[in-house]
Amino acid sequence: MNSDVFAATPEPPYYAVVFSSARTEGDKGYAVMAERMDALAREQPGYLGIESARGADGFGITVSYWESLEAIAAWRSNAEHQVAQENGKRIWYGHFELRIARVERAYGMIQKDRATN
Amino acid sequence: MNSDVFAATPEPPYYAVVFSSARTEGDKGYAVMAERMDALAREQPGYLGIESARGADGFGITVSYWESLEAIAAWRSNAEHQVAQENGKRIWYGHFELRIARVERAYGMIQKDRATN
Numbered sequence: 378m379n380s381d382v383f384a385a386t387p388e389p390p391y392y393a394v395v396f397s398s399a400r401t402e403g404d405k406g407y408a409v410m411a412e413r414m415d416a417l418a419r420e421q422p423g424y425l426g427i428e429s430a431r432g433a434d435g436f437g438i439t440v441s442y443w444e445s446l447e448a449i450a451a452w453r454s455n456a457e458h459q460v461a462q463e464n465g466k467r468i469w470y471g472h473f474e475l476r477i478a479r480v481e482r483a484y485g486m487i488q489k490d491r492a493t494n
Numbered sequence: 495m496n497s498d499v500f501a502a503t504p505e506p507p508y509y510a511v512v513f514s515s516a517r518t519e520g521d522k523g524y525a526v527m528a529e530r531m532d533a534l535a536r537e538q539p540g541y542l543g544i545e546s547a548r549g550a551d552g553f554g555i556t557v558s559y560w561e562s563l564e565a566i567a568a569w570r571s572n573a574e575h576q577v578a579q580e581n582g583k584r585i586w587y588g589h590f591e592l593r594i595a596r597v598e599r600a601y602g603m604i605q606k607d608r609a610t611n
Contacts, residue, residue: 382553383514383591393595394555395510396502397545401605421498428514435579436499438547438555439581440512474500474602478510478595485591486583488518 384426384442389480391425392443398465398473400435407469410461417457423448442480449477501543501559506597508542515582515590517552524586527578534574540565559597563596566594 400407418424423444430436443449452458465473517524535541540561548554560566569575582590 382516382551383589386593391595393510393512393593395512395597397547397557399499417562428553428555430514430549430553432547432549434499436545436547438545438557440514440555440557470603470605472500472602472604475600476503476506476510476597477599478597480512480593480595482594483592485589486587487589488583488587 383485384428384430384440386425386442386480386483389483391480392446392449392482393434393478394441394443394449395476395478396439396473397475398437398439399471400431401436401471402435405468406464410469412466414458414461417455418452421448421452421455423451446477456471499545500602501545501557503542503559503597503600506600508597509563509566510595510597511558511560511566512592512593512595513556513558513589514571514592515554515556517548517554518586518588519552520583523581527581527586531575531578534572537567538569538572540568563594 415427415429418427425442425444427439427441429439430435441452441485443452453462532544535558542559542561544556544558546556547553558569560569570579577583
């Protein structure tokens with residue numbers, strides 16, 4: 378697995394947007410949009426990283442990390458992102474929940490015999 | 495999809511534990527442990543809900559929601575959970591990152607034609 382699937386976030390505090398979603402059936406332009414939004418997010422001021430997983434049942438969690446609430450608000454109001462948000466509500470997601478949270482503590486572990494692979 | 499995959503959390507503030515992980519290869523008792531920990535977590539004081547997704551590449555995100563930092567600390571020090579944590583480090587996870595965050599805002603959407611299904 379590529380270790381880039383983990384976000385290399387700084388020491389807390391910072392902010393997380395936890396986006397849990399159930400995909401509707403069929404792609405309907407979703408994959409192209411998701412790749413574009415991922416690339417666009419990385420260009421935004423205050424962006425710290427993103428992690429995303431979706432199971433075969435269509436339920437997924439994407440967590441993006443940000444320096445501040447202001448950075449999150451700016452990304453939310455990005456014009457191209459707003460179009461994607463509207464299409465998400467109409468087309469791609471049957472249900473989603475979005476939570477904005479302040480990360481207060483963080484730690485992790487990489488197995489030694491894997492860290493050098 | 496079962497709507498139970500979404501956590502029915504209360505109005506913020508509350509706390510989230512965002513656990514991002516890369517699974518090692520092979521089950522090695524993981525599925526049984528994961529189901530047991532899910533059931534055990536639900537019995538803990540201050541537990542609010544859990545959401546989890548893992549892709550075919552082995553990268554997954556589990557977010558559990560809690561009333562307080564004290565509830566999270568108590569769950570972390572649960573004896574049976576501590577055994578699972580140790581086995582997680584030795585056996586099941588090649589890499590994990592854990593972040594504890596205070597949820598400050600939340601909103602969601604269910605498509606109307608799906609809400610009645």
